[in-house]
Each structure stands twice: as C-alpha cells, then as structure tokens.
Amino acid sequence: MNGWLLAATVGLAGGLGAALWGVATGPLRRRVVAQNLSTALACPSLLLLSQAYNRPSYVDLGLVLALLGPVGTLVFARLLADELAEDPPRAWGLTWTVAGLGAAAVTALCVATGPSRAMVKLLVIGALLISGNAIASRALSGGFRGVRGG
Amino acid sequence: MTPRTALLAAAELLGWWVALALLWLVLISTVDPLELAVGAGSALVGALAARAARRAVTGS
Numbered sequence: 001m002n003g004w005l006l007a008a009t010v011g012l013a014g015g016l017g018a019a020l021w022g023v024a025t026g027p028l029r030r031r032v033v034a035q036n037l038s039t040a041l042a043c044p045s046l047l048l049l050s051q052a053y054n055r056p057s058y059v060d061l062g063l064v065l066a067l068l069g070p071v072g073t074l075v076f077a078r079l080l081a082d083e084l085a086e087d088p089p090r091a092w093g094l095t096w097t098v099a100g101l102g103a104a105a106v107t108a109l110c111v112a113t114g115p116s117r118a119m120v121k122l123l124v125i126g127a128l129l130i131s132g133n134a135i136a137s138r139a140l141s142g143g144f145r146g147v148r149g150g
Numbered sequence: 151m152t153p154r155t156a157l158l159a160a161a162e163l164l165g166w167w168v169a170l171a172l173l174w175l176v177l178i179s180t181v182d183p184l185e186l187a188v189g190a191g192s193a194l195v196g197a198l199a200a201r202a203a204r205r206a207v208t209g210s
Contacts, residue, residue, distance in 0.1 A: 056179055063177070120176045 004052035007105070011045035015101075029089035032076055032140050039069025040098045040133045044105035047122065051109055056118065063125050070132030077139040088142045095137045099130045159201070166197035 019041055022034025043065040050058030077084065106126035113119045138144065151159075174189035175181070 117176055117181075124173070124176060 002052060004048050008045045008048035008052055011041055011048065011101075011105075015041035015098075016045065027087070028080065028083055029087050032073070032080065032084065033089045033091040033094065033137075035076065036070075036073040036133060036136050036140060037094065037098050039065050039072070040102060040129060043069065043125070043129050044102045047109055047125065048105055051112060059118075059121065059125070063121075063128070066125050066129040066132060070136040073133075073136035074139055077136070084140060085142060089140050092137070092141075095133060099133060102126060102129050102133075162201055162204075163197045166200045167193050170196040170200070 016038055019034045019038035023031050023038065025031075043062045046058055046062040046065065050056060050062070103126060106122055106129075109122050110119050113122060170193035171189055174193055175186075178185050178189065
C-alpha cells in the first residue's frame with residue numbers, strides 16, 4: 001500500500017461511493033449533478049491507480065472517461081431538458097470542489113512524472129476533465145438554452 | 151475557388167494537421183516510425199473532418 005493507492009482508494013470508495021448514492025436517491029436535480037460528478041471523481045482515481053501500480057495503460061482509461069463522461073451528461077441534459085428547466089440544479093460549489101480535487105491529483109502526478117510526454121498527456125487529460133465538467137454542469141443548469149432545440 | 155481561398159484552405163488544413171499530429175504524439179506510449187506514419191495519416195483525415203465541421207458550424 002503506497003500513498004497513490006491510498007489516494008485512489010479514498011477517491012473511489014469515498015467520492016465515487018457518495019456520487020453513486022447521490023445518483024440512486026433524491027430528486028432529479030441531485031441525481032444529474034451526482035451523475036456528472038461520478039466520472040469527474042473516477043477519472044483522477046484511475047490516474048492515481050496508474051501511478052500506484054506503475055501501469056501507464058491505466059491512463060488511457062482516464063482519458064476515455066474524461067472525454068465520454070461529460071458527453072454522457074450532455075445526453076441527459078438534452079433528454080431531461082424540460083424537467084430540468086422546472087427545477088434547475090445549482091451545484092457550482094460542488095462542481096468546482098471536484099474540479100479542484102482533479103487538478104490537485106493531476107498536479108501531484110505531473111510532479112511525480114517529471115517533464116516528459118507522459119506529463120503533457122496528463123495535462124491534456126486534466127484540461128479535458130475540468131473543462132468538460134464545467135461545460136456539462138453549465139448545460140445541466142440551463143446555461144445553453146439557445147441551443148436546446150438543436 | 152480563387153488562389154487566395156485555396157491558400158487559406160490549405161493553411162487551415164495544415165494548422166489542424168499540426169495540432170492533431172502533436173496530440174497523437176503526446177498520447178502514444180512508444181514513439182516508433184510506424185506510430186508516426188499512422189499518426190500522420192490519421193491527423194490528415196482528422197484535419198479534413200475538422201475543417202468540414204468548422205465550416206458546417208460557422209456556415210462559411
């Protein structure tokens with residue numbers, strides 16, 4: 001058990017567990033936010049697991065999750081647009097907290113990796129993760145009403 | 151297509167190609183000639199698609 005593995009376990013068990021609980025219970029506005037944050041929590045955990053087990057291929061899982069997680073949320077935002085317009089979710093504090101956790105994990109991994117192509121890859125994944133979740137959160141709270149008919 | 155628009159189109163394609171090829175170079179695990187060849191080809195296809203998508207969105 002090293003520090004990376006501990007951090008990944010806390011992220012998966014605590015963060016993802018809480019997110020899954022949020023998805024399964026409560027009103028719709030809470031469920032969609034928890035669904036959005038679940039991928040934002042799982043992605044940094046996969047990156048940490050990659051470092052913990054020294055298996056670079058795990059980073060690709062994080063990359064796929066950082067890309068497809070926000071896309072999945074956008075599908076929910078589109079399909080549930082009418083329900084969400086009546087009771088729009090507002091969870092910017094939680095969204096930016098999770099984004100900060102992701103940024104902290106990516107920063108720590110970059111320091112451990114050192115300047116190399118692998119570090120640039122981590123930075124790309126981090127940028128995708130944070131920007132994707134910011135866009136998905138904005139879509140959930142009705143920030144893109146002009147394109148709803150789209 | 152005038153020479154000016156052809157030049158602009160070529161410049162845009164080259165810009166997309168450079169960006170996508172760099173992305174490929176960052177994401178692969180081992181750098182060898184085969185990876186570079188596949189990456190260059192994929193980046194060309196991606197550059198054509200990116201320009202088509204950009205024109206579809208902006209309408210020009």
